[in-house]
Amino acid sequence: MKALVVGAGIGGLSAALALAKSGWAVTVFEKSTTIKEIGAGVQISPNGMKVLNSLGVTPLIENSLYEPKHLEVRFGRSGRKVFSVPFKEVALKRWGARYIQIHRNDLIQALLTALKNYNNVQIITGATVESYLNGSSTVSINITNQKSECGDLLIGADGLNSAIRGQMHGSSSPTYTGYAAWRFTVPEKLLNQNTTPVNSCVWVGEDKHIVVTRINSGKTINFVGVVKRESLIKESWNLKGAKEALTKDFKNWDPVVENIISSSDKIFLGGLYNRAPLKSWTDNKTVLVGDAAHPMLPSMAQGASQALEDTSALINCLKEGSTIESSIKKFFLHRNSRVSKIQTRSRDNLNLFHLNKIHKKILYYGGLWLLNQTYPELIHRKQDWIYSYNP
């Protein structure tokens, strides 16, 4: 059996690896000329790590991953702690796998290395897939300036602006959320040592929040600062941002934040975009996965982990099903409600991070603070449905 995979992101490469392990011949088509992720971090929670473990990828990222000891939430301006819960010592025991932070490129390169063990996999770069055509027994794709290819299964893992999704559901632009994300990385050794962030932390404030994680085995700080921007900002991982504007956005915030921002060099700014949930992810022998199927806001850090969950679920459905068409339909039915819930919660989380009415802040954050003082286990328990899940 032959699978065509469009897109060599975390979703496409993990799907290719799972299929190759199950004996499929796989060809991956990637529009970029080199497979290289942007310079940013990604968090993979235990539900996603279970997939990387089962694919044999974890040993390949062992030297670059970072496991946060604690996860904190603080108020942006005062820096006052709302709560801090242990993560590293809890994750494996409670949720069955580790919680990690890693440079996206380290994860992509590990997936590529794992794929090299299979001679039934081919990766074609510089190949932009334009459309697909359902035949009676196969599916074929048209690729810009290249001859078409056909297979038994087509996986659209081509991200937020998926061409495969566009053909399946009619092309439309994703919706600008009114928020944009500042992103940069900075080596810890460049920071003023008096105000270095000790833990992974979310700073919350009116219409903005910051998430600081670590990559490069903990030696590099990864900064994501989400701010409200009425005027449309392009969706991009490469659009340069101005340090003055970034500094102004977080002026008079916690000195730890100001320290990180003042040490920044190459800064990027990209709009956050979203799409309404789809009624279906399949068409005959074609299926959507990852951001092509269910883009979500980054406020639960679940996009990549959900793409990894898709991989496991899809391979299980293909193993169990009688035909490809019925297997991928089953995959959609199996995944849809969980993913929709996470899409909704991600949107809700953004609003909670950005609360600006004082009484709402007191109610929500006061409650969390109290919970942390009296019954911190409940904060972990609230994450069980996401992290304990074993796809």
Ligand SMILES: Cc1cc2nc3c(=O)[nH]c(=O)nc-3n(C[C@H](O)[C@H](O)[C@H](O)COP(=O)(O)OP(=O)(O)OC[C@H]3O[C@@H](n4cnc5c(N)ncnc54)[C@H](O)[C@@H]3O)c2cc1C
């Ligand atoms: C600021 C920010 C922070 C985030 N942080 C986290 C986090 O901490 N944890 C987490 O789990 N998620 C996070 N996410 C979400 C996560 O990045 C995505 O959900 C995840 O990368 C989706 O992977 P994917 O493989 O589906 O799509 P993508 O990574 O978008 O990959 C799609 C691939 O398809 C290729 N492609 C596109 N069109 C074509 C075509 N026509 N032909 C051939 N190739 C094509 C692209 O070049 C690309 O390589 C974050 C997102 C943002 C914006």
